[in-house]
Amino acid sequence: MTALTASPLLSLRGVSKIFGAGDAAFVALRDVDLDIHAGEFVAILGASGSGKSTCMNILGCLDTPTSGRYCIEGTAVDDLPDDVLARLRNERFGFVFQGFNLLPRTSAQENVELPLVYAGVAVRERQRRAREVLAAVGLAGRERAAPNQLSGGQQQRVAIARALVNRPYIVLADEPTGNLDSRTGAEIMELLVRLNRDQGLTIVMVTHDRDIAAYASRHVVFRDGVVASDGAYRRAAA
Amino acid sequence: MKISDTLALALRALARNKMRSLLTTLGIVIGVAAVILMQAMGAGASARVGAEISSLGSNMLIVLPGGQDHGAFNGSMRSAPLFTRADMDAIRHECPSVRRAAAVSSRSMRAVAGEHNFTTSLVGTTSDYFDIRDWHTVRGRELAEEDLRQASKSCVVGGTVVTELFADGDPLGAELRLHDLTCTVVGVLAAKGVSTFGQDQDNLVIMPHTTFARRIAGDQHVGMIMVSSTSEADTDAAKAEIEALLRQRRRVLHGEADDFNVRDLREIQQLLGSVTGVLTALLAGVAAISLVVGGIGIMNIMLVSVTERTREIGVRRAIGARAGDILQQFIVEAVVLAGIGGLIGVVIGVGGAFVASRLLNVPLVLSMTSGLIALAVSVVIGVVFGAFPARKASRLRPIEALRFE
Numbered sequence: 001m002t003a004l005t006a007s008p009l010l011s012l013r014g015v016s017k018i019f020g021a022g023d024a025a026f027v028a029l030r031d032v033d034l035d036i037h038a039g040e041f042v043a044i045l046g047a048s049g050s051g052k053s054t055c056m057n058i059l060g061c062l063d064t065p066t067s068g069r070y071c072i073e074g075t076a077v078d079d080l081p082d083d084v085l086a087r088l089r090n091e092r093f094g095f096v097f098q099g100f101n102l103l104p105r106t107s108a109q110e111n112v113e114l115p116l117v118y119a120g121v122a123v124r125e126r127q128r129r130a131r132e133v134l135a136a137v138g139l140a141g142r143e144r145a146a147p148n149q150l151s152g153g154q155q156q157r158v159a160i161a162r163a164l165v166n167r168p169y170i171v172l173a174d175e176p177t178g179n180l181d182s183r184t185g186a187e188i189m190e191l192l193v194r195l196n197r198d199q200g201l202t203i204v205m206v207t208h209d210r211d212i213a214a215y216a217s218r219h220v221v222f223r224d225g226v227v228a229s230d231g232a233y234r235r236a237a238a
Numbered sequence: 239m240k241i242s243d244t245l246a247l248a249l250r251a252l253a254r255n256k257m258r259s260l261l262t263t264l265g266i267v268i269g270v271a272a273v274i275l276m277q278a279m280g281a282g283a284s285a286r287v288g289a290e291i292s293s294l295g296s297n298m299l300i301v302l303p304g305g306q307d308h309g310a311f312n313g314s315m316r317s318a319p320l321f322t323r324a325d326m327d328a329i330r331h332e333c334p335s336v337r338r339a340a341a342v343s344s345r346s347m348r349a350v351a352g353e354h355n356f357t358t359s360l361v362g363t364t365s366d367y368f369d370i371r372d373w374h375t376v377r378g379r380e381l382a383e384e385d386l387r388q389a390s391k392s393c394v395v396g397g398t399v400v401t402e403l404f405a406d407g408d409p410l411g412a413e414l415r416l417h418d419l420t421c422t423v424v425g426v427l428a429a430k431g432v433s434t435f436g437q438d439q440d441n442l443v444i445m446p447h448t449t450f451a452r453r454i455a456g457d458q459h460v461g462m463i464m465v466s467s468t469s470e471a472d473t474d475a476a477k478a479e480i481e482a483l484l485r486q487r488r489r490v491l492h493g494e495a496d497d498f499n500v501r502d503l504r505e506i507q508q509l510l511g512s513v514t515g516v517l518t519a520l521l522a523g524v525a526a527i528s529l530v531v532g533g534i535g536i537m538n539i540m541l542v543s544v545t546e547r548t549r550e551i552g553v554r555r556a557i558g559a560r561a562g563d564i565l566q567q568f569i570v571e572a573v574v575l576a577g578i579g580g581l582i583g584v585v586i587g588v589g590g591a592f593v594a595s596r597l598l599n600v601p602l603v604l605s606m607t608s609g610l611i612a613l614a615v616s617v618v619i620g621v622v623f624g625a626f627p628a629r630k631a632s633r634l635r636p637i638e639a640l641r642f643e
Contacts, residue, residue: 062556062637083560090558101553101640105254117243118558162557 007074008035009169009202010059015068016225017054028054030225031068038169041196041203043213043233046222053174055222056206060093060172061085090118094163098175100155102147108134108158109143115166133161137191153184160191170202171195177212189215239563241570248571251543252578262539263579265532266619269525270580270612274587274604275594276521280514281603282595287510289601290433291503297337297470298370299477300501301329301463301484318497320459323447325487326364329465332483335476337468338366341447341460349443350415351403358399359442360416362450370466378410378425381446389448391421396440397429414443419453421445432599477502529615532579533623540572540627551631552639565632572624573617580616584609 017029029051036042036059046052057063058070061077070077077088089095094115102111109130116126134143137157147155156176163171173192177185193215195201207213214233221229252259303318323341330339340363347360361367368380375394385392393414400409409423430439451458467476477500484490484498544551551564588604595602 057637060556062640083562086555086558086560086563089556095556097640101549101556103550103553106250114554115557118239118554118560118563120240166558 009038009073010034010036010204011071011074012055012058012065013069013071015055015058015065015070017051017058017063018066027225029058029065032225032227034220034227034230036170036202036204038202039196039200040218041193041216042205042218042220043216044204044206044220044222045208045210045213046228047208050222051225052206052208052222056172056174056204059204060095061089086118090115091166092169094160094166094168094171096156096159096163096171096173096176098178100147100152100159100179102155102158102162104148105146107144107146108139108150108161111147111158112161112165114162119166129165130161133165134158136164137161151184152180153187156180156184156188157191160188160195164195164201168201170204173203173205175207176205177207177209182211185212239559239566241566244563244566244570245574247567248574251571252575258539259575259578262535263532263575263582265528265535266576266579266616267532267583267586269528269532270583270616271587271590272521272525272528273612273615274584274609275590276518276525277608278587278591278602278604279594279598279600280518280521281605282591282600283514284511285603286600287514288507291507297467297473297476298503299465299467299473299480300503301465301480302499302501303462303497304499305495305497319488320461321463321498322458322460323364323451325484326460326463328483328487329463329480330366333476333479335467335472335479336465338370338466340364340367340370340464341462342367342464343447343450343455343459343461345454347416347443347454349399349403351412354403354405356399356402356441358396358402360450360454361442361444362447362454363444364447366466367444367464370464373430374428375425376428378423380425381444385446386448389446389452391419391445391449392424393421393443393445394425394427395423395444396427396442398438398441399443400426416443416445417454419449421449473502473504529619532616533576533619536572536575536620537623537627539575540568540624541630543571544568544627544631547631548634548639548642551634552636552642555634555636556640561632564634565628568628568631569621569624572628573620576616576620576624577613580613583616584612587612 012032012034015029015032016027019026019028032051032055034055044052044055054063058065064078072088072092077085080088103114109127112130112134113126116129121129131143134140137160139154139157139161142150142154147158150158171192176192177188180188189212192203192205196203203216205216213219217233219229219231219233220227301321303320305318321341326339326341329336342361342363344359344361346357348355349358349360364386365381365383368374374380378394381392381394384390395409395414403409403414404412409426412423413420414423427440433439447460465476465480467473480500481496485496488497490497554564591604592602594600
């Protein structure tokens, strides 16, 4: 457990997030402290409205905390300009969404290439890398298929490939199996577990499903905007 | 993000909605096509009128009875005395800047040859007419001083008269009956074709003015006097000399307005030029309005597109697109849309100009500059009207765009 003693990859300190103002104000996160270390597979659990998604959005630099401090590798990112945050998202994070969020009428290959387009990678290089990553998630030969020609599980694999193609440190997955049946869901989870185990990829996954959370090695449970419990979890035998 | 990537992206996004893209560009297409067409037509008409006026004869002045202030073509001719051949002779001999002068009277008349008959314009004139108008016979001879002196029963006919009356025989030497006068065809004029105003210039019969006066008109009056100056530079001098001479001959008192009118064909050209100018400006206005409307159409469809693609924008932002990348994406899309519209417009405009020039028998004058300006304007319209939707897209917050349903 040397990873836990090193400085954290992501670190939230006293982070609060308040939506709205005055009487209509809603406190989504209240004074949250959370450290995530390299190589962890963290499941963030909680009922809807518990603040887990807000926490995830802040971790992914998609949203900013109302107060508190968020550091990536010890560097505060709260006051970074928008363009720098965009580059951070591009280089450090991979996002996997519940609804896949692939671009419609755009081939799997081109969807996967997209982060590389914004990173300014040359055409040939990004085609090669996209093919490579698609093969790694088990979609070799389906590069030309548009999302509507793929099953839900395959679409989520494309989304995972897109998350991985820029070789991020960390993948943020928001209910990655929410739109899938349990068998396909299990396949996707096994893919994530394998990436975590074999490549040391840090994964933070939001879910409300205990069975899905069982694939993770650490559970952070949110309740009413605060961390209710946080602890190692013995992974179920897969 | 590289501009080449953005361009490819824009083309693909537009190709996804081909029909919509095409309809959106329609305003630009019409505007640009109108610009090209109107420029080509304006330039073609000017070229045509210019060519026609110079074909009337070089350095030509036309002297008409009647004052300027009444307008040339209204009833003032009746009150002013008509000219005589003596006026014509005086102009020819007493004005140093005048090289030639011809008296011209004309009348519409039925010409009969054999069993054919045809309504034509009968012109009685003097021998200088052919040189002043720079219009000569292709067969036979022109009318000479001798014909005039003898009031000979000779005539020269235009091409239309030949085809209408002498289709089955040689016109030279044939007899032509005008009213109760029978005259012999001695020459056939070169073809001039139809004028800008739709008049068949080859439908005429020319005879000596003396014959015309004696046998057709019954008086010695001259309808107008055609004059050519010694050189183009002398045209103004010739005009002044004629005016002075005629004021004296017609006893116009000092301070009184002329009861005649010397016209310079260049003035007519200028007048026609100003008419074409007004028409051009009018069409340019229509084109400008069409371009603006086209721009609004583009803005409208871009706004729809931004709303439709909010989630896409969210995804792009999440995976690393900067606000500037999104701005660029939508502006380039609007510019490509307008640019394609501009290109289609140029093609349609050029095609239309080609067809119109054939139909209206006007020379095809295309200007590279107007095409380029039209294209540049459509690109600018893309930028201007794409800016607002693109800005709206780029200002979407990633997390809100992602959540958009």
